[in-house]
Amino acid sequence: MDNHNHTNHPDASHITSTARTIDTNSPKKPLMPKRAKQGIMIFVAVLLIAGLLAGGVYLFTQSKTNQKNTLSNKSVYDEAIKSYNSFPGVSNLSTQDRAKLDAEIKPQYLAGYVTGFGPNANEIEGAKFLLGPSPAQVTISGYINSIIASKKELALKEGYYQGYILYFWYGRTISNRAEGEIIENYGDPKALESDKSYAKSKADDILQKLQQGKLDAKTVAEELSKDKRLALNDEANGSMFFSTSTEEPSSSDSDGRLESVNNVLKKQTKPGISGIGVITADPGIPRSGLKKDVGYFVIYLEDALVGQGSIDIYDQQLKIAKGMLR
Numbered sequence: 001m002d003n004h005n006h007t008n009h010p011d012a013s014h015i016t017s018t019a020r021t022i023d024t025n026s027p028k029k030p031l032m033p034k035r036a037k038q039g040i041m042i043f044v045a046v047l048l049i050a051g052l053l054a055g056g057v058y059l060f061t062q063s064k065t066n067q068k069n070t071l072s073n074k075s076v077y078d079e080a081i082k083s084y085n086s087f088p089g090v091s092n093l094s095t096q097d098r099a100k101l102d103a104e105i106k107p108q109y110l111a112g113y114v115t116g117f118g119p120n121a122n123e124i125e126g127a128k129f130l131l132g133p134s135p136a137q138v139t140i141s142g143y144i145n146s147i148i149a150s151k152k153e154l155a156l157k158e159g160y161y162q163g164y165i166l167y168f169w170y171g172r173t174i175s176n177r178a179e180g181e182i183i184e185n186y187g188d189p190k191a192l193e194s195d196k197s198y199a200k201s202k203a204d205d206i207l208q209k210l211q212q213g214k215l216d217a218k219t220v221a222e223e224l225s226k227d228k229r230l231a232l233n234d235e236a237n238g239s240m241f242f243s244t245s246t247e248e249p250s251s252s253d254s255d256g257r258l259e260s261v262n263n264v265l266k267k268q269t270k271p272g273i274s275g276i277g278v279i280t281a282d283p284g285i286p287r288s289g290l291k292k293d294v295g296y297f298v299i300y301l302e303d304a305l306v307g308q309g310s311i312d313i314y315d316q317q318l319k320i321a322k323g324m325l326r
Contacts, residue, residue, distance in 0.1 A: 071114055071320045080113040087119075087144075088127040089135040097137040105141040107325055108148055111317035115310070116303035117151045119144060120162060120243060152314075154244055155305040161265060162243035163301040164217035166206065166224060167279070170199035171294025172233040176284030183233050199230060203276050203296045210273050210300060217300035232294070234284050256281030256291045264299060269306045274299040 069076045084106060085091065093101060112118020119127070131139055154160040173191045177183050185191035209215040221239040224230055231237045260279045268274075279295040282288055305311075 069114060071110055071317055071324065076114060077110070077324065080110040083113055083124075084109045087124060087140070089131055089133075089140050092134050093137055093140075101137045101141055102325075104137075105144050107318055107321040109144055110321040110325075111314050112144075112148050112151075114317050115314045116160075116162070116305055117148050117155075117311075117314050119147050122241070122243065123147055151305060152311055155307060155310050158244075159269075159304065159306040160244045161268070161301060161305075162241070162303045163271070163299060164221050164239065164241055165261065166217065166220055166239045166298045166300065167237055167295055168199040168203040168224070168230050168297065169232050169237065169279075169295035170195040170230075171283055171292070172229075172231065174283075174292060175233045175294065176282070176286060176288050177233070178286060195229065199296055200276075202227075202230065203298060207273070207276060207298050210298070217302075220300075232283060255283060255287070261297060261299070265301075268301060268304050270304055271301050274301070 071077045071080060087109070090098070090101065109118055127135075127140075127143055131143060135143075151160045170192070172195060173183065173185045173188055175183070177186065206215065206220055210217065210220065218241070221241065224239040225237045227237065257279050260277060260281065264274055264277050275298075277297050277299075278293050279297055280291050280293050282291045283294045
């Protein structure tokens with residue numbers, strides 16, 4: 001079971017990622033400032049939800065690998081226990097402190113593991129640095145509790161989302177350019193059409209393979225980051241893992257991609273894979289004030305925790321966990 005254990009990293013307007021700082025060798029500013037890109041990840045999740053637009057362009061299909069299971073399933077329960085036992089600092093506790101930790105947080109951790117309310121791989125990895133090498137029992141339980149509480153709060157507001165946003169840019173020859181800047185084939189309609197055709201064929205192929213389970217989203221994101229043709233003139237591809245956070249994005253920094261993605265996320269209430277969406281933005285620096293279609297995107301949504309219903313499922317699993325730990 002592949003459950004919330006990816007290493008890498010909208011309101012749902014608030015997404016965060018370990019890969020949110022875009023690396024570029026160009027002296028020109030990236031299409032969006034770092035602050036805005038942080039907001040994107042969160043916004044992206046929200047956008048995914050909001051996106052069932054007319055004609056079903058952004059229709060999500062349920063992914064078998066994303067369907068939630070239950071702690072009543074022994075293999076799932078065993079995986080949850082293994083995750084808990086390996087959480088940073090747990091194995092270093094004294095017998096007495098471990099007993100206290102188990103009483104305080106173990107059922108909640110197991111329920112969070114299977115429902116998505118618990119720490120994801122990024123948050124588990126982050127605990128190693130945030131909590132230190134030998135955290136106290138109260139520190140560990142406080143960290144886990146804060147994550148679960150935060151995701152519950154988000155679920156009742158704009159929703160909590162996590163997954164991958166996959167970009168297929170084709171706008172490198174039509175992005176904004178600074179005075180005197182030289183961009184190969186700039187303004188050439190044939191070059192644009194060729195890039196657009198390439199991006200669409202890649203998006204179609206990857207979407208089909210994701211739906212068939214022949215590819216995993218993490219691998220796709222890594223491969224897309226290496227394809228220079230699917231990048232913009234002034235920024236890397238940017239495909240990445242995202243998760244909702246409470247961080248507020250800066251609307252003044254939005255170039256349009258946030259809206260494009262969030263229009264998909266906002267209405268998504270279950271994990272799944274989106275259809276192919278279009279990024280409409282005012283790309284590059286300086287801003288022109290005009291938006292244009294500059295790329296495609298696909299969202300691979302692992303978790304969508306929306307509303308009281310999602311919390312009810314967590315509570316059901318919590319009851320199961322407590323019963324199995326007696």
